[in-house]
Amino acid sequence: MKKSLFESLNKDQKAALSHTDGPILILAGAGSGKTRVLTYKTAHLMTEKKIDGANILMVTFTNKAASEMKDRILKLLSANSQQPTANLPFAGTFHSLCAKILRRDGKHIGVLPNFVIYDEVDKKDAMKTIMNNKNISSKSFNPGSVGGSISGIKNELISPLEYPQYARGYYQETVAEIYIDYQKFLHENGALDFDDLLFETVKLFAKNPDVLSSYQEKFRYVLVDEYQDTNQAQYTLSKLFAGRYRNITVVGDASQSIYAWRGANFRNIVNFKNDFPDVKVFNLEQNYRSTQKILDAAFSVISKNTDHPILKLWTENEKGPSITVYEARDEQDEVNFAIKEMHKIIAEEKNYSYSSFVMLYRTNAQSRTIEEVFLHLGIPYILVGGVRFYERREIKDVISYLRVLVNPKDMVSFKRISKLGKKRLDKFLEFSTEFDISKLTTLEILDKTLEATDYLSLYNKDVEEDLARLENIKEVRSVATEFPAILDFLENISLVEQEYLPQNKPLFSHNKDDRKNAVTLMTLHAVKGLEFPVVFMVGMEEGLFPHARALMDREQLSEERRLCYVGITRAMKKLYITYAARRLYFGQRTSNIVSRFVLDLPSGIVESSLTETDYF
DNA sequence: GGTCACACAGTTTTT
DNA sequence: CTGTGTGACC
Numbered sequence: 193m194k195k196s197l198f199e200s201l202n203k204d205q206k207a208a209l210s211h212t213d214g215p216i217l218i219l220a221g222a223g224s225g226k227t228r229v230l231t232y233k234t235a236h237l238m239t240e241k242k243i244d245g246a247n248i249l250m251v252t253f254t255n256k257a258a259s260e261m262k263d264r265i266l267k268l269l270s271a272n273s274q275q276p277t278a279n280l281p282f283a284g285t286f287h288s289l290c291a292k293i294l295r296r297d298g299k300h301i302g303v304l305p306n307f308v309i310y311d312e313v314d315k316k317d318a319m320k321t322i323m324n325n326k327n328i329s330s331k332s333f334n335p336g337s338v339g340g341s342i343s344g345i346k347n348e349l350i351s352p353l354e355y356p357q358y359a360r361g362y363y364q365e366t367v368a369e370i371y372i373d374y375q376k377f378l379h380e381n382g383a384l385d386f387d388d389l390l391f392e393t394v395k396l397f398a399k400n401p402d403v404l405s406s407y408q409e410k411f412r413y414v415l416v417d418e419y420q421d422t423n424q425a426q427y428t429l430s431k432l433f434a435g436r437y438r439n440i441t442v443v444g445d446a447s448q449s450i451y452a453w454r455g456a457n458f459r460n461i462v463n464f465k466n467d468f469p470d471v472k473v474f475n476l477e478q479n480y481r482s483t484q485k486i487l488d489a490a491f492s493v494i495s496k497n498t499d500h501p502i503l504k505l506w507t508e509n510e511k512g513p514s515i516t517v518y519e520a521r522d523e524q525d526e527v528n529f530a531i532k533e534m535h536k537i538i539a540e541e542k543n544y545s546y547s548s549f550v551m552l553y554r555t556n557a558q559s560r561t562i563e564e565v566f567l568h569l570g571i572p573y574i575l576v577g578g579v580r581f582y583e584r585r586e587i588k589d590v591i592s593y594l595r596v597l598v599n600p601k602d603m604v605s606f607k608r609i610s611k612l613g614k615k616r617l618d619k620f621l622e623f624s625t626e627f628d629i630s631k632l633t634t635l636e637i638l639d640k641t642l643e644a645t646d647y648l649s650l651y652n653k654d655v656e657e658d659l660a661r662l663e664n665i666k667e668v669r670s671v672a673t674e675f676p677a678i679l680d681f682l683e684n685i686s687l688v689e690q691e692y693l694p695q696n697k698p699l700f701s702h703n704k705d706d707r708k709n710a711v712t713l714m715t716l717h718a719v720k721g722l723e724f725p726v727v728f729m730v731g732m733e734e735g736l737f738p739h740a741r742a743l744m745d746r747e748q749l750s751e752e753r754r755l756c757y758v759g760i761t762r763a764m765k766k767l768y769i770t771y772a773a774r775r776l777y778f779g780q781r782t783s784n785i786v787s788r789f790v791l792d793l794p795s796g797i798v799e800s801s802l803t804e805t806d807y808f
Numbered sequence: 809g810g811t812c813a814c815a816c817a818g819t820t821t822t823t
Numbered sequence: 824c825t826g827t828g829t830g831a832c833c
Contacts, residue, residue, distance in 0.1 A: 254822045287823045312821085330828085386823050421822080453820065487821095555819055560824090580821085614809080687823060717820050739819055755820080778818065779824035 201225075201232065208474035209233035212241055212413075215434075215468030216441040217461070221489070221503040222761035223481030223723065226443055230415055231261055233441065234281055235268040237413055248281035249411035249433060251289065253418045255688045257721065258283045261417075265362075286426045288687050290389040293396070293407070300400045303384065303392055306679065308595050309686035310378070311386045313583050314604045315339050318381075321607070322373045333366060341367045342374060347423040347455035349394060365637045382601040392427035396433050408436040419444035419464070420659035423455035438468070446500035450717060450755045452747070453566055458500055479505040481723050483512025485797040486763050491715055492794050494757040497750050516768045517790060518801035523558075523731075523775040527551075527565040529801070530728045533768060534571075534711065537726065546572055550712040550724040552759050554737040559731070561776070566711070576714035582692035586651070586661040587668060591595035591685060593620060597629050616645045633676040638669060706730060716759045729756075732771040733784035756789045766800075769793070 199207060205225055208218050220226035234250065237243040252258045261283045281288065288446035295305045307475055310318065319335035338628050345355055345367075352372040359368040378384060397404035414434045416422070419442035422430065442464060449458035465471045479487055486665035487505050516533075530551060538544050545807060551562060556577055566573045581587065589612060592605035600606075610617050623644035629637055642648060648665070651658035667690070675681035712724070716737075733738055737756070742748035760767060770788055774783045 252822085256823085309823090311823085390821080418822085450820080451822075454822090490817060557818075557824095579823085611809095689823080715820065717822090720822080741819060753821095776824080 193470060200461070201228070202476060202478055203420070203436045204478065205229050205232070208476065209236055210616075210735055211472050212237055213439050215438055215464075215471040216442040217464050217471050217473045218441065218476060218504060219445060219461075219473065219501075220443050220476040221445055221479060221505045222448065222758070223479040225478075225480055226417070226476065227257075227261065227264070229476065230417060230441075230443060231268060234261075234265050234415065235272065238269065238281075239272055241802070243413060244279050246279035247410060247412040250281050250283040251286055251414075251416045251430070252283065253285060253421060254721075255285060256287065257417065258285060258288075261348065265444055276744045285687070286429060287386060288387050288468050289463060290393040291683060291687060293393050294384070294389065297403050298392065300403060301392065301396050301397075302379075302481045304382055306599055308381075308383045308599050308602050308605070308682065309389070310383045310604065311583060311589060311686060314383070315385050317607065318374065318377055318383075319370070321372060322377055326369065326373065327362065328366065328370070333363075338367055342371050343385075343387050344455055345371060346391050347425050347721060349428060353576040378761050380601065381603050382599045383604070387425070390423075394425060396426055396430070403430060405436070407433060412437045412439055416440070416442045417444070420446050420458045420461045421451045421456040422460050423457060426456075427460045440468070445503060446757050447494050447497070447502055447754055448720065449500070450720065450751060450758060450764070452751050475503060477503050477505050479507040479509075481764050481787035482507065483509050483511075483765060484763060485512045485514060485766050486760060487768065488797050489515050489793050490757050490760040493516070493760060493789050493792050496792060497753050499747070502647060513766055514797055514799040515793060516766075516801045517793070517798050518768065518770040519786070520770055520772040521774065523561045523772050524565055525731055526770050526772045527562050528569075529770060530730065530768065531565070531569060531571055532727070533728075533801075537766075537805070544725065546709045546711045548725040549728065549761065550719065550722075550726075551712065551728045551730060552714065552716050552719055552762070553729075553731050554716055554739055554755075555731075555744075556715060557777075558736075562730070564711055565629075568599075571709035571719045574710045574712050575713060576718050581664070581667075582685050584661070584664060586664055590638070590642070590647065590668060591682070592664075593645065593647075594634075594637060594678065595682060596620075597624055597637065597641075598682060612645070612647070612650070616647070620645050628662055629678060632670040632678075634678045634681040635669060635676070635680055638672050640641040716755050719762050720758050723762050723764055725764045726766045726768070727759065728768045729759050730770045730772065732769050732787040732790050733775075734787055735782075735784045736777075737787055737789070753789065 201707065206226065218229060220229065230250070234248055237248060238245055250261055252261060262280065265280065293308065294303050294307070297305070298305065316335050316339060319339050320330060323335060350358065352375050356368045357370055361367045411433050414429050414430065428438065430442070438607055442461065444461045446458045446461055449456055483550050484507055487507055491504065514719060518529050520529055534546065534549050553559065553562070560573060563573070563575065564799055582591070588608065592608040595602050595605040596609060611619065620641070623640065627640065648662065651661050653659055653662065671685065672681055675684050738752035742752045771786050771790065774781055
């Protein structure tokens with residue numbers, strides 16, 4: 193590696209990446225240059241150690257993170273004036289990796305290469321069908337929560353045959369029965385759900401040591417990002433991949449584990465040394481993102497957790513302004529206050545615009561009031577979250593037609609298109625025999641389907657809501673051009689959430705420049721991995737954050753605290769914390785007391801906004 | 809097969 | 824408050 197590249201890293205970062213072989217644990221604090229170390233390490237492996245990129249596996253938790261990694265590695269390699277390398281490392285999520293493995297080798301365990309991937313909506317539909325067949329009322333058993341339970345069981349790698357021995361009580365025993373039928377149903381439909389992608393791959397490896405062996409040979413170097421958020425299945429897969437060469441680097445921070453409710457277990461990172469006793473551990477504790485006061489605030493909140501290790505971050509950055517805490521009269525006053533502060537900052541400071549700000553809340557339900565105030569005042573914003581693009585009704589409808597073309601066994605999709613009208617279905621079935629889809633591009637198939645079924649006539653251009661749906665279908669068409677092979681297309685839309693395109697979202701302005709210049713609104717979960725110059729954390733009240741459901745449970749409270757830590761550490765320059773004395777929640781006026789997390793902030797770095805706010 | 813009224817529940821959501 | 828699901832009815 194070129195000296196200049198190496199020199200831009202600090203001592204700890206250099207140490208962490210120059211150790212290339214054997215098990216390595218990098219405890220990387222918020223804003224400590226984690227992605228940097230991972231990408232440099234990969235570049236280092238390729239250029240210095242002459243490792244073929246094809247022998248390196250990089251696993252991340254989002255596709256966005258994966259493509260960022262790829263971009264940055266490519267840049268590093270070309271900056272290092274390497275010949276354009278033929279092989280770049282595989283960088284992707286566990287799910288996309290497993291989908292690829294199963295398409296190739298799933299046949300050994302009865303997984304056919306044209307399987308479809310069921311998302312949460314499909315899963316719920318499947319669950320309803322099964323529960324109906326079993327005469328289980330969806331009143332006493334909510335299909336969504338049964339699905340969630342089964343997901344948890346699968347992530348623990350417990351099969352339908354094994355689960356009954358763990359099931360306790362009526363609910364779990366019923367889940368055990370549904371689980372058996374659900375797996376059978378998926379199999380009959382040629383479908384896998386997200387959890388199956390992982391579990392089936394583990395099974396494939398368990399039953400076919402030679403297949404496992406071929407992947408172990410291929411992936412001689414394994415790097416796993418966000419290791420604190422791995423579940424049992426992902427943890428097992430990591431160990432399997434690294435089982436032969438033991439060149440495994442895991443990166444993460446227990447304090448940022450916020451997906452326990454989804455099976456993530458931060459103990460996987462805490463106990464990594466039990467799995468690999470000869471592990472080399474590196475701590476990255478220098479923070480490049482935030483002011484000292486923000487780090488102090490974050491530390492004072494997270495240090496109340498005693499169930500996991502906590503990194504003590506430090507920075508060479510300035511101390512910065514105090515944390516502003518504001519008690520609003522109600523939820524509208526809260527947002528008005530935030531906007532007033534934004535305007536002050538924009539007016540007084542250079543280089544600040546609406547896009548410098550993010551407003552973070554605990555629950556999506558809170559976003560509506562916030563949006564209303566933004567709309568009312570005409571402030572541009574981008575709302576991240578809500579209904580996922582590919583789970584929107586019109587998208588699911590259109591995709592279902594395509595899925596049935598590819599996999600006629602898929603009854604969930606078939607049922608869905610059946611509900612779109614008898615005539616439409618007949619025309620579709622007639623049309624489906626007329627073409628050989630293997631000879632057509634995705635876009636051609638899509639357009640022919642839309643034409644044959646006259647699907648678009650369901651919507652009326654003059655109705656605003658319908659117009660948005662038509663726009664969304666247009667967006668699917670543009671994705672279709674990117675993936676001319678129908679199987680690739682279907683896999684992509686299953687595994688890759690569409691970017692948040694402002695035009696899908698209620699936006700104040702239709703002017704292109706204004707779109708970029710917008711305040712971001714999102715949940716605390718969604719902000720992980722991002723940073724903003726100014727962060728507003730709103731609704732800091734007991735019952736909202738920490739959420740009411742977490743109040744009675746130590747572990748859940750600990751996770752809420754980590755979530756708060758994640759929120760605080762997103763801020764680069766200035767942090768605002770607000771709560772409302774009274775708020776409208778589910779149509780009820782409630783008054784909550786201030787969040788314990790606010791009370792945990794050290795008084796020396798906090799100022800109440802009743803006084804003049806202190807800027808930069 | 810489609811529509812309407814009513815009841816009811818309502819964290820977070822990388823894939 | 825509001826989105827979703829259910830059951831009754833045309």
